[in-house]
Amino acid sequence: MDSTLPQYKQVYEILRKHILEGVYNEGDLLPSENELCAIHKVTRPTIRKALDRLVNEGYIKKQQGKGSIVSGKPKGVGILSLSGTTSALGDEKLVTKIIVKPELRQWDHAFSFSITEQEKEAGCIYFERLRIVNGKPVFFDTTMIPNLNLPRFLSLKLENKSLFDILRTRYQIEVTGGEQKIFATTGDKKLQKLFNVNAGHPVLQLDRKIETSRIGLTIYSQVFCNTDEYALYGTF
Amino acid sequence: MDSTLPQYKQVYEILRKHILEGVYNEGDLLPSENELCAIHKVTRPTIRKALDRLVNEGYIKKQQGKGSIVSGKPKGVGILSLSGTTSALGDEKLVTKIIVKPELRQWDHAFSFSITEQEKEAGCIYFERLRIVNGKPVFFDTTMIPNLNLPRFLSLKLENKSLFDILRTRYQIEVTGGEQKIFATTGDKKLQKLFNVNAGHPVLQLDRKIETSRIGLTIYSQVFCNTDEYALYGTF
């Protein structure tokens, strides 16, 4: 497929990358909109559309008369993002262990969410991961994705990459919204064993239904988190 | 002060109000962009800017070739919003009890967040609220706001209105971003008593630092939630 990104998205991707890679650091001013126009050979409305997106996602803040100031921290996926947590900790200290490798399953519901007939027919890609921070298991997440035109997904390695980065770069799928429910609970025995905690230990549970730019593709995710040492952190 | 809102914001406010008041319901199509142009006597880029905002906040979804589809549910304040929970439950079933009325206090930190010298000097407006759903206490929140040019705030009644609605309509202050930490914990004795639960009962804790469009004004909020029957719910 061709699928050339629109210019404002191209500029957005470049600036976003530069911020993440440290070309621009927190507190820095981006080049002015007119300079960006010259650099990328587009007009100001196009540049402003790219910048609007960076503002919405929390990468920059704008101040009239002054410029675009780099915030640095990514917004994450709407709410609290594990990737946000990841980046806050530094990747080298985080280990991902696949408990259940991506496999095809039948389903008729996704956690506390109901699914459509279409989703039921497609079946779901299912996997479980345990995230270990400095030797301590902190996150356990279960993900369900309807098996709709995601070639070679089952053979992808999820250890070191963010699911959403894979979807974005490999399949051009972006998160457009979603809903979530958050509980404080005590995990079951399986979870107590995975987290190595006693019965009755408080655990955070997060059920998410994540809508994407591909119509019909909704991702369902359930995350358990031991917040003893590491809180679930996010910017918005 | 004059402070006439820009046209795109005026259109945004009108459409937002109409969605919330049920002029347009979930699943409905908004008038097309060209029709909205005619209605509000502005050009399409202006209308599109208003719609962009509604999309970002989750009020509508757009589909090329079709139109703008009303989602209905508000996005809330970036993350999970109590107002979102409120609206999901229906206001009549929610009772707010003021535990500590808004008062001026000294402070040198806000929960797990540190504060600036300027904020420290200004002192803080402090209040505590308990939210009761169908007779069951579910939320307990503590709020700290630096006392910076918020006339008559101390005499406002917070029982029936959202704090953020007050800030937006009365002081033209909007939330621009923030950060938060979420824990699963067991509440202290005060909280056990407020929630009427046993010791060791899992409770959700949420520390939020909320930045606003008024420079220097950051709101600090700590929320405890008993998620036995009602999960913290939010869309994004």
Add this chain to the structure above:
DNA sequence: AATTTAAACTTGTATATACAAGTTGATGTT
């Protein structure tokens, strides 16, 4: 020297225009 003023930046708002691309329904054709 201190203050005021103005110029030269910055982002914010708004218009007018053009064409691309997706959706829908009506009109033909088979």
Add this chain to the structure above:
DNA sequence: AACATCAACTTGTATATACAAGTTTAAATT
């Protein structure tokens, strides 16, 4: 009747232009 085509919608992208409004810097004035 079923299908294909087309026209008339819809939103998406992009340009060119203009002026308003906030910030900073430098020049002019006191």
